[in-house]
Amino acid sequence: MNQQELKDRLAEIKDKLIDIQQPLDDRIFLSCEAENAYAINKFLFEEVPLRFVITTGIDSDSCYEILYHYAYDQIGYIITLKAFIRDRENPSIESIAPFLPGAEWIEREIHDLLGIEFRNHPNMRRLILADDWPEGVYPLRKETRQ
Amino acid sequence: MKETVRKPVLAIGPFHPLQEEMEFFQLTVDGETVTDIDMRISYNHRGIERISETLQFDQVPYLVSRVCGICSASHPLAYVQAVEDIAGVTPPERALYVRVIINELERIHSHMLWVGLAGHFIGYDTVFMWAWKYREPVLDLLEEISGNRNQYGNVKVGGCREDIPDETIPKILKELDKLDKKTEMLTKAVLDDPVIHARLKGVGVLTKEAAIKYAVTGPTARGSDVKIDVRRDDPYAAYADLDWNVVTQPVGDVFAKAVVRLLEVLESVKIIKQAVKKLPKGPIATEVKEIPPGEGCGRAEAPRGETFHYVRSDGGNRPVRHKIRAPSYVNVPSFKATCIGQHIADVTITLAAVDPCYSCTERLAVVDSHNKVLHDYQTLLRLSREKTARIKKEIGTPEMKLEDF
Numbered sequence: 001m002n003q004q005e006l007k008d009r010l011a012e013i014k015d016k017l018i019d020i021q022q023p024l025d026d027r028i029f030l031s032c033e034a035e036n037a038y039a040i041n042k043f044l045f046e047e048v049p050l051r052f053v054i055t056t057g058i059d060s061d062s063c064y065e066i067l068y069h070y071a072y073d074q075i076g077y078i079i080t081l082k083a084f085i086r087d088r089e090n091p092s093i094e095s096i097a098p099f100l101p102g103a104e105w106i107e108r109e110i111h112d113l114l115g116i117e118f119r120n121h122p123n124m125r126r127l128i129l130a131d132d133w134p135e136g137v138y139p140l141r142k143e144t145r146q
Numbered sequence: 147m148k149e150t151v152r153k154p155v156l157a158i159g160p161f162h163p164l165q166e167e168m169e170f171f172q173l174t175v176d177g178e179t180v181t182d183i184d185m186r187i188s189y190n191h192r193g194i195e196r197i198s199e200t201l202q203f204d205q206v207p208y209l210v211s212r213v214c215g216i217c218s219a220s221h222p223l224a225y226v227q228a229v230e231d232i233a234g235v236t237p238p239e240r241a242l243y244v245r246v247i248i249n250e251l252e253r254i255h256s257h258m259l260w261v262g263l264a265g266h267f268i269g270y271d272t273v274f275m276w277a278w279k280y281r282e283p284v285l286d287l288l289e290e291i292s293g294n295r296n297q298y299g300n301v302k303v304g305g306c307r308e309d310i311p312d313e314t315i316p317k318i319l320k321e322l323d324k325l326d327k328k329t330e331m332l333t334k335a336v337l338d339d340p341v342i343h344a345r346l347k348g349v350g351v352l353t354k355e356a357a358i359k360y361a362v363t364g365p366t367a368r369g370s371d372v373k374i375d376v377r378r379d380d381p382y383a384a385y386a387d388l389d390w391n392v393v394t395q396p397v398g399d400v401f402a403k404a405v406v407r408l409l410e411v412l413e414s415v416k417i418i419k420q421a422v423k424k425l426p427k428g429p430i431a432t433e434v435k436e437i438p439p440g441e442g443c444g445r446a447e448a449p450r451g452e453t454f455h456y457v458r459s460d461g462g463n464r465p466v467r468h469k470i471r472a473p474s475y476v477n478v479p480s481f482k483a484t485c486i487g488q489h490i491a492d493v494t495i496t497l498a499a500v501d502p503c504y505s506c507t508e509r510l511a512v513v514d515s516h517n518k519v520l521h522d523y524q525t526l527l528r529l530s531r532e533k534t535a536r537i538k539k540e541i542g543t544p545e546m547k548l549e550d551f
Contacts, residue, residue, distance in 0.1 A: 023440065023441075024231060051361060051374065053445075071445075075379075100361070101479065102360045102476055128191055
């Protein structure tokens with residue numbers, strides 16, 4: 001599959017996306033709302049298919065951002081899907097670990113560090129934080145840092 | 147009263163004074179067969195991603211080279227490539243070649259270290275001695291180039307800090323020639339040995355399908371016929387100008403991963419020889435003043451697989467977010483696919499096969515449901531070696547001797 005075919009595949013999910021950016025030839029950033037993330041991830045991983053790399057969680061100014069990084073190895077592209085979680089009180093998003101076991105650890109890690117709830121995660125235990133770390137204190141949240 | 151049947155549990159970890167990291171594996175066993183595995187990490191979480199946000203862009207490479215002592219060239223390289231993407235900087239050509247040479251020397255010493263330890267785990271201490279002996283001159287070369295055997299600290303945004311002096315080039319070529327011959331001999335000795343075949347073939351198989359689901363990378367993926375290698379797929383530094391092969395194996399067992407690593411050493415030698423001969427003249431760095439707002443993804447092929455760094459800048463002098471994914475983070479969870487159904491004596495080498503810095507395999511203990519220790523690490527290592535000895539006896543091969551090499 002070449003660049004054009006990849007773009008055609010990505011166009012299939014256009015109605016679920018807010019924005020598409022391509023700052024460099026081989027780096028594509030897609031943006032979506034949290035509720036569409038599960039369907040888009042399933043499409044990217046199973047249909048296109050892309051190789052899952054990792055997820056990044058960010059406490060952004062007005063929302064939480066969950067970035068799903070994928071690699072398209074045939075042409076060396078990195079495709080990043082940004083999902084915005086607008087609810088800062090009870091941030092939650094659907095887990096992708098049920099169909100992508102490689103994402104199980106990182107979702108547990110983001111839950112530990114940012115307090116994002118991953119709905120339907122198969123094994124939501126602590127991964128990073130110590131057993132005696134207090135509940136409800138999330139090290140990477142802005143309010144904890146200050 | 148009905149008695150509850152408790153399954154025996156094999157606990158591996160978390161501490162051993164010889165190793166640098168803590169990991170904990172809990173294997174549920176039925177007789178001598180593993181039926182389930184549970185993993186715990188982060189006994190020594192250093193918060194490097196968070197510390198990185200407190201440092202300036204040009205200080206971060208020194209921090210991330212300490213993510214891992216062995217991958218101390220790959221992590222800074224992935225980071226600076228992410229930042230160079232944001233800043234739109236292309237380093238001078240000579241710097242790109244210097245980066246290739248240091249990263250490939252790192253791969254050779256890391257793979258040799260693995261081959262030696264793998265030999266040690268299955269009771270082939272001759273392989274251990276020889277692989278580590280061949281590794282030593284590689285560390286000497288790195289010391290001569292960068293001043294350090296590890297922690298080279300040679301890469302910066304916009305290029306490299308230290309050049310490779312022209313007078314060291316004949317020495318590099320001479321050492322590589324020696325290494326080439328010795329590695330070929332070692333590879334042949336390992337691949338032709340019927341006991342190693344019996345001990346490693348069909349053990350800890352990671353199928354291609356599981357390799358994709360667990361998103362594994364590096365030799366772990368290539369041993370399972372997943373042909374990915376960042377050096378070829380998303381060429382960075384000077385890899386696009388050099389001629390080399392991506393090594394894959396179809397089966398996915400421990401043997402396949404050993405073959406991939408041994409053959410990759412030969413490919414690395416090939417890469418360095420070309421890079422040294424082609425090394426262009428000129429400066430090794432361009433000046434980078436400001437990092438504009440933006441985000442970048444950088445990646446490098448570390449000895450264990452793809453190292454991925456995501457950096458976000460708001461235009462200030464520090465990253466606002468820096469995400470690091472080391473290859474073992476995705477390779478280690480694949481134990482769930484490789485260990486279940488295995489014999490206890492094969493677990494040591496199966497866990498070691500993804501090369502997770504060995505920390506995990508050194509900390510083994512078998513306990514029953516009342517936490518009474520049945521076997522410690524020494525016993526498990528003995529079980530692994532006894533199995534090799536038994537196979538040797540059955541096959542009737544003589545002990546490998548130093549003179550055989």
